[in-house]
Amino acid sequence: MVKTIELVDGVVKMLDQTKLPREVIYVDCIDYYMVAEGIKKLWIRGAPAIGIATAMGIAIGAQEIRAENFDDFIKGLEPVFNTLLSTRPTAVNIQWAVNRTKQLLSEKRDESIDKLKALLIDEANRVLAEDIEINKTIGAWGAGFIKDGDTVITHCNAGSLATGGYGTATGPIRAAVEQGKKIQVVADETRPVLQGCRLTAWELMEDNIPVTLITDNTAGALLQKGEINLAIVGTDRTAANGDVANKIGTYSLAVLCKENRVPFYVAAPLSSIDFAMSSGDLIPIEERGPEEVTSIFGCRIAPEGVKVRNIAFDVTPARYVTGIITEKGVFRPEDLHKLNIKDADLNAIMMRAEESHS
Amino acid sequence: MVKTIELVDGVVKMLDQTKLPREVIYVDCIDYYMVAEGIKKLWIRGAPAIGIATAMGIAIGAQEIRAENFDDFIKGLEPVFNTLLSTRPTAVNIQWAVNRTKQLLSEKRDESIDKLKALLIDEANRVLAEDIEINKTIGAWGAGFIKDGDTVITHCNAGSLATGGYGTATGPIRAAVEQGKKIQVVADETRPVLQGCRLTAWELMEDNIPVTLITDNTAGALLQKGEINLAIVGTDRTAANGDVANKIGTYSLAVLCKENRVPFYVAAPLSSIDFAMSSGDLIPIEERGPEEVTSIFGCRIAPEGVKVRNIAFDVTPARYVTGIITEKGVFRPEDLHKLNIKDADLNAIMMRAEESHS
Numbered sequence: 001m002v003k004t005i006e007l008v009d010g011v012v013k014m015l016d017q018t019k020l021p022r023e024v025i026y027v028d029c030i031d032y033y034m035v036a037e038g039i040k041k042l043w044i045r046g047a048p049a050i051g052i053a054t055a056m057g058i059a060i061g062a063q064e065i066r067a068e069n070f071d072d073f074i075k076g077l078e079p080v081f082n083t084l085l086s087t088r089p090t091a092v093n094i095q096w097a098v099n100r101t102k103q104l105l106s107e108k109r110d111e112s113i114d115k116l117k118a119l120l121i122d123e124a125n126r127v128l129a130e131d132i133e134i135n136k137t138i139g140a141w142g143a144g145f146i147k148d149g150d151t152v153i154t155h156c157n158a159g160s161l162a163t164g165g166y167g168t169a170t171g172p173i174r175a176a177v178e179q180g181k182k183i184q185v186v187a188d189e190t191r192p193v194l195q196g197c198r199l200t201a202w203e204l205m206e207d208n209i210p211v212t213l214i215t216d217n218t219a220g221a222l223l224q225k226g227e228i229n230l231a232i233v234g235t236d237r238t239a240a241n242g243d244v245a246n247k248i249g250t251y252s253l254a255v256l257c258k259e260n261r262v263p264f265y266v267a268a269p270l271s272s273i274d275f276a277m278s279s280g281d282l283i284p285i286e287e288r289g290p291e292e293v294t295s296i297f298g299c300r301i302a303p304e305g306v307k308v309r310n311i312a313f314d315v316t317p318a319r320y321v322t323g324i325i326t327e328k329g330v331f332r333p334e335d336l337h338k339l340n341i342k343d344a345d346l347n348a349i350m351m352r353a354e355e356s357h358s
Numbered sequence: 359m360v361k362t363i364e365l366v367d368g369v370v371k372m373l374d375q376t377k378l379p380r381e382v383i384y385v386d387c388i389d390y391y392m393v394a395e396g397i398k399k400l401w402i403r404g405a406p407a408i409g410i411a412t413a414m415g416i417a418i419g420a421q422e423i424r425a426e427n428f429d430d431f432i433k434g435l436e437p438v439f440n441t442l443l444s445t446r447p448t449a450v451n452i453q454w455a456v457n458r459t460k461q462l463l464s465e466k467r468d469e470s471i472d473k474l475k476a477l478l479i480d481e482a483n484r485v486l487a488e489d490i491e492i493n494k495t496i497g498a499w500g501a502g503f504i505k506d507g508d509t510v511i512t513h514c515n516a517g518s519l520a521t522g523g524y525g526t527a528t529g530p531i532r533a534a535v536e537q538g539k540k541i542q543v544v545a546d547e548t549r550p551v552l553q554g555c556r557l558t559a560w561e562l563m564e565d566n567i568p569v570t571l572i573t574d575n576t577a578g579a580l581l582q583k584g585e586i587n588l589a590i591v592g593t594d595r596t597a598a599n600g601d602v603a604n605k606i607g608t609y610s611l612a613v614l615c616k617e618n619r620v621p622f623y624v625a626a627p628l629s630s631i632d633f634a635m636s637s638g639d640l641i642p643i644e645e646r647g648p649e650e651v652t653s654i655f656g657c658r659i660a661p662e663g664v665k666v667r668n669i670a671f672d673v674t675p676a677r678y679v680t681g682i683i684t685e686k687g688v689f690r691p692e693d694l695h696k697l698n699i700k701d702a703d704l705n706a707i708m709m710r711a712e713e714s715h716s
Binding site for chain 1: 379380544547548549550552555556559560563568569570571572573574575576577578579580582605606607609610613614617651652654655657658660661662663664665666667668669672673
């Protein structure tokens with residue numbers, strides 16, 4: 001499996017995903033500012049992956065800080081936090097990584113500055129390693145909802161490239177394949193940035209998982225014909241009420257699934273669930289420039305001067321979501337908030353695979 | 359307004375729409391075979407426009423036939439009919455143009471061969487002229503359903519480029535603008551061939567009608583936000599029961615409109631209604647090669663060797679259609695079949711604009 005991101009000798013090496021599948025090029029980000037640029041310019045994307053990039057950006061940013069005491073060290077980190085937080089508004093994982101770092105530092109405030117710098121490097125590597133483990137656990141839970149012979153549709157890329165590895169939405173797919181189930185994947189190409197075409201189809205082909213590429217417009221027709229058994233997508237931020245922000249077009253896919261009685265699952269590590277946000281309406285939605293719509297790989301497709309609306313994400317209301325696959329199990333969206341309650345009996349509310357395929 | 363197609367001195371001049379909006383190039387089709395190639399390769403597309411191209415292809419094909427009597431002339435026309443009929447299966451207008459020609463010839467079978475050849479040229483020009491008139495009538499009926507200040511979404515291109523001029527789905531839009539209504543158009547880019555981006559946005563900009571280009575994935579989000587007041591699309595073939603075959607993605611848009619209580623209209627000249635087909639399930643749906651999905655303007659976007667499903671059209675069941683705008687008025691899909699009943703009281707069943715916006 002291709003590596004999305006790693007931290008080597010104080011340098012964040014990230015695969016430039018904007019060039020895939022034409023070129024496999026790693027960019028060396030030598031400072032936190034360059035990591036932030038990479039997030040903004042989509043060299044790296046996918047909520048978990050940009051959470052990891054944030055932790056790594058903080059770690060290398062911290063090494064440059066000259067501080068005599070803890071308070072000065074934290075003060076020195078503020079521009080690092082703020083630069084990374086300002087890159088992309090929708091994915092909660094950036095905030096999550098910043099909060100996790102702050103929490104760690106507040107617990108270790110009595111350590112030396114050099115020790116703190118070393119701890120932040122360790123922490124960034126731990127975020128990466130944990131992410132892969134979480135995705136494998138998501139995979140194990142989710143695979144129970146995929147039957148031998150099923151065709152799974154996915155939107156955008158919530159694969160290994162969107163994470164430390166293994167993928168969130170692709171987790172259950174990979175686990176089902178490992179269990180010997182013969183399954184097919186249908187990948188929405190996912191305009192405008194074509195992550196489904198350029199990334200999901202590519203990484204599944206690399207791993208010999210059968211995949212068919214379609215335009216986003218074709219999903220409805222395949223659902224209508226009964227050729228799709230279930231949908232699994234990722235999420236950039238899921239609200240406590242189970243509303244799911246994800247790549248533009250996810251809402252449409254969810255509506256089409258519901259209309260055709262096809263179960264619609266969201267693979268969501270806890271890092272992407274914003275328990276502080278009561279409803280999806282409150283999730284900030286990024287709008288991006290027109291170029292992603294008017295040009296593809298530098299090739300102009302639209303009339304000069306055309307007005308464009310390029311909304312990067314949409315919110316799928318919880319009522320369209322069959323289940324949310326987390327590292328703690330699969331839950332109905334209305335039960336999601338219980339994961340934030342200490343000592344809640346999750347086993348009692350967990351969805352069983354038998355309930356899913358109606 | 360740009361000319362889509364015309365018949366000049368025995369040559370069919372068609373705008374090569376695959377090159378728009380980058381280049382405005384007319385191709386001289388000097389024989390019927392080249393007209394058929396133009397239809398297959400999408401130099402010309404849109405159900406009414408390929409109906410016109412068919413009539414013109416027959417007309418120039420007929421000029422080459424050496425026949426002494428009517429039966430030999432008809433025999434000589436058979437390969438012309440068959441070549442044109444074999445180009446694209448979904449739009450009924452090719453069949454319609456062939457049938458119309460056959461009908462004319464059977465009525466004029468006592469005329470000389472030279473006279474018949476001249477009549478076919480006249481007939482092709484008449485099909486073109488009538489088409490523009492029909493679209494203006496569709497525009498006049500449909501404009502009553504567009505209110506001042508409305509935002510109209512459309513999919514693919516059912517504009518002047520898809521017709522002899524004025525357009526079917528753009529007919530009501532143009533008529534509303536002519537009535538002084540301030541309206542906005544949102545154009546789905548319409549992957550894979552990008553007719554919404556390359557053609558609809560372009561022709562509306564040429565005519566100074568405000569248009570915003572979006573990816574197909576964005577339509578759902580705008581509908582969900584309440585930013586769209588109605589949808590109007592064209593059709594390649596509408597069955598007698600009101601099921602509508604149109605460009606892939608139309609079904610998805612219709613489902614999303616229904617989910618968000620936004621009226622969904624289909625602009626359908628009678629030439630695109632197949633009264634002999636009882637249900638949309640029976641409409642032949644064209645599947646095309648993978649290149650349209652894997653490359654754009656010759657620029658490769660997908661991984662080499664990826665499996666692709668490229669379904670060119672889908673069928674929107676009548677239950678998602680608010681009204682069908684024809685040159686005889688606007689009708690509920692369930693009433694459509696009555697247009698084929700002689701002396702039916704259409705006035706009694708016609709939809710009124712007041713009933714539409716709920």
